[in-house]
Amino acid sequence: MVAEITVLGSGTRVLLREHSMSGYAVSHRDFFLLLDCGGGAIRRALEAELPILYVDAIFFSHLHLDHVADLPALLWALDGEGHRRADRPLRLFGPPGFGNFFAGLSALYGKWLERLPVPVLIHEVERERFALGPWQIETFPMFHGTPANGYRLEAEGKILAYTGDTGPCEEIVMLAHDADWLIIECSFPDGHKMPTHTTAGEVGQMAARANCRQVLLTHFYPECFGVDVAAQCQKFFSGKIELAGDLKRLIL
Numbered sequence: 001m002v003a004e005i006t007v008l009g010s011g012t013r014v015l016l017r018e019h020s021m022s023g024y025a026v027s028h029r030d031f032f033l034l035l036d037c038g039g040g041a042i043r044r045a046l047e048a049e050l051p052i053l054y055v056d057a058i059f060f061s062h063l064h065l066d067h068v069a070d071l072p073a074l075l076w077a078l079d080g081e082g083h084r085r086a087d088r089p090l091r092l093f094g095p096p097g098f099g100n101f102f103a104g105l106s107a108l109y110g111k112w113l114e115r116l117p118v119p120v121l122i123h124e125v126e127r128e129r130f131a132l133g134p135w136q137i138e139t140f141p142m143f144h145g146t147p148a149n150g151y152r153l154e155a156e157g158k159i160l161a162y163t164g165d166t167g168p169c170e171e172i173v174m175l176a177h178d179a180d181w182l183i184i185e186c187s188f189p190d191g192h193k194m195p196t197h198t199t200a201g202e203v204g205q206m207a208a209r210a211n212c213r214q215v216l217l218t219h220f221y222p223e224c225f226g227v228d229v230a231a232q233c234q235k236f237f238s239g240k241i242e243l244a245g246d247l248k249r250l251i252l
């Protein structure tokens with residue numbers, strides 16, 4: 001096992017008790033990161049007994065609130081208790097515009113946010129490759145009508161790819177090429193096409209082209225419930241297909 005992945009939110013902006021907004025925790029030895037941190041993700045991390053106060057990095061796919069809403073609350077918590085981390089920095093990654101978003105929070109909240117007891121490092125990324133902790137990371141712009149990134153993480157020969165929100169695009173194939181796990185948005189079942197989101201059949205087509213081993217379908221709008229989205233995906237993709245649910249765990 002290289003890493004453990006915990007789903008902190010498998011939902012969207014639709015408010016549902018069973019599906020928090022987007023978030024995924026990835027633990028590799030003592031390096032702990034999140035992919036997105038939407039509303040409810042912190043609560044789910046606490047329920048999963050994950051050390052949310054000590055998170056090393058958060059990779060934000062985009063600025064829609066179902067992906068970033070819990071960040072201000074986490075920063076506020078760190079204002080109170082961040083001294084426990086000593087100098088362990090918190091790195092925040094996001095697509096173009098993320099710096100402005102953080103500057104806006106600082107303008108709104110002022111001094112405490114600028115003087116957190118934790119060093120907070122802001123990184124805007126778009127199409128880059130870099131190392132962080134045990135991971136080699138590559139970022140790809142996605143297609144969502146607003147700046148959006150997908151993140152590809154590799155460690156010890158294992159690959160985890162996360163799309164965030166996106167319509168079908170060539171970059172998904174590059175992002176997910178040969179991935180051991182692809183966490184991919186499956187906002188709608190077939191027949192409910194939205195250009196900036198992906199349907200179950202489209203997920204299957206993208207995953208097959210990318211030659212992934214396993215896919216985790218997630219980011220479900222209510223149209224998905226009561227529909228066999230896994231079967232729609234399976235028409236095109238012969239690898240393992242799992243459906244995300246809050247607190248589900250995967251092994252990478």
Ligand SMILES: [Zn+2]
Nearest residue numbers: 012064066165
């Ligand atoms: Zn979303």
Ligand SMILES: [Zn+2]
Nearest residue numbers: 062064144165
């Ligand atoms: Zn979105």
